[in-house]
Amino acid sequence: MQRIVLAALLLSVAVAACARIEIEEKFHQNIAATNKTQFIVDNMNGGIETEPSTTDTISIDVIKKVVGDSRETCADIMKKLKVIVIEEKGVATVRVSRVSTRNHNYAVHFKIKLPPRLEARLETTNGSISVSEHNADLRAETTNGGIHIQDCVGNVVAQTTNGGVAVSGKMRETAVRTTNGGIDLEVDLQTNGKLEASTVNGGIDVVIPKDVSAKLVAETVNGSVRCRDFPVQISKRRTLGTGTLGSGSGTISLETVNGSISIKAK
16 A cells, blocks of 8 residues: 555656646737838747738737746746847847746747848747748848748848758849758749858759759769759769859859759759
8 A cells, every 4th residue: 555655656746747837928019110121030949930011010929938847937037038129220120138047948939020121130049930022132040940931032041050941032142051951942043143052961952944044063972963954964973963054144052961962944
């Protein structure tokens, strides 16, 4: 009987130890974009999503979450976890305060309606970034998370460490980098345009117009280069592809270590 009571007591202690408290808080703010040329998000843990705004207003919805062992400590962290909006010299910046935690986790997720004309810089650490229908220069950076940029016009820089990257649109300059993840590109490269994509562990799939004009270099170490739609010379080991597409006015550089590269025409 004593053994049964002791086992039940240990089980209840284990369940209590595993119980985690989660609290959530929502935040909304509008920023007039009439005199703005640039928008910046400086996040720490959490994703960033943007879609086009139909007005000249930046609409920001934020969900803050804190998870931990103590409701009191979670509430204290939530209080310190502030979303700060700074407006100066034509730039609107949204920054999340840094909070030191122990045995507690927090995340701040942004969902933003953004006027497409604004230059944007979106940065986070542990979270994904998603952007659609943006018509100005864009820089998206994260560490642990994927990046998805769809139907954009302008120069694009997309960089992550652990996650895949997908980009589509009409760009003059595009630079995409990851370490652990694949890359998918569907890009209308403008005249004298530049397209660079590199990864270490992952493949690269590229779709470009038939009439694209660029000098192309595609190289892998452990994988193969495949291209049937363009006049590209493939090495015997199929690890290197080079060619001049159209008049060769632009440049396309594709590089991976562990993965294959595929180049197709629209």
